[in-house]
Amino acid sequence: MKHSAIRKKFEEHLRTKSLKFTSQRDRIFELAFETHQHFTADTLHAWLKEQDGPPVSRATVYRTLHLLEEGGFIESLDTGRGELVYEHVLGHSHHDHLVCVGCGKIEEFRSEEIERLQEQAAQSRGFVLTSHTLRLEGLCRACAKKPEHAAAAGKAD
Amino acid sequence: MKHSAIRKKFEEHLRTKSLKFTSQRDRIFELAFETHQHFTADTLHAWLKEQDGPPVSRATVYRTLHLLEEGGFIESLDTGRGELVYEHVLGHSHHDHLVCVGCGKIEEFRSEEIERLQEQAAQSRGFVLTSHTLRLEGLCRACAKKPEHAAAAGKAD
DNA sequence: GTACCTGCAAAAGCTTTGCAAGGTC
């Protein structure tokens, strides 16, 4: 889906819920869809500060992020330590994450087979799936080579 | 692995790191391994309060939980909303989670095939896996029947 | 006796909320 189409969807979403299209929401939306990185509310807030426009409060960032999440425009996943990370979703198909515990890098991947097996596992237990999170943790190629991480690569204990 | 063996391991772990075996640690350890549920630090703290013994501070609960996690006795997974949930691990093989978004129930499951595919996906991207988290979200059989959840089961909106 | 531990209470970090002023439709 193209950026302009997604943007239309967003405006439409706001209209549907009789919400206003404000400049703050516009800027937050744009940043969320311009980046190809995962970001936290705080990161996005910092990006806004770097921009030319007037400052946007942290509260508004959080509120808008919720709005976008509810609307299915972005998704949150957590770093594991009390912080939510967002990524845009529309125009960007579903995928899972490989997280490097050495450097924090996040890679995305997708396996149709895993998706299928998940569906199957859920069904056999009577669940109707709405979403899932698969997070593989380990060391990326670069970190696995570093001596200080050699131990972690060898064991699971 | 039997409870007594796990307990020995725990005592040994403490000794190895020249840490003391205190009554607080003992009680926290016991609770973590007695339960078959997932628990938060706060839940465990509440369980301690219900017991006959003297109260144990929240700080100690957190500290001991970290200790147990480091030692590989328990694992944490997050609910998705700023709260860590623990479960014991030794004497309890690896598994993934099915979480009901309707009632919060957590079911465990394991699929060898998914495990294998994960390994494969990681390897092909140069990652050495240390752990993973697979969390399927949806509605359990009971919740899927409830009218207030019917919508969620059908759509992703 | 020497670390190490504990409890308390305060602090920290992320996120949410109440309220009055301001913007959108």
Place this chain on the structure above:
DNA sequence: GACCTTGCAAAGCTTTTGCAGGTAC
């Protein structure tokens, strides 16, 4: 003009930390 939004600052949560007294070894 009505209602939704914003910003601010304060509060809410879970988790962490400094310190003084207590405990295991």
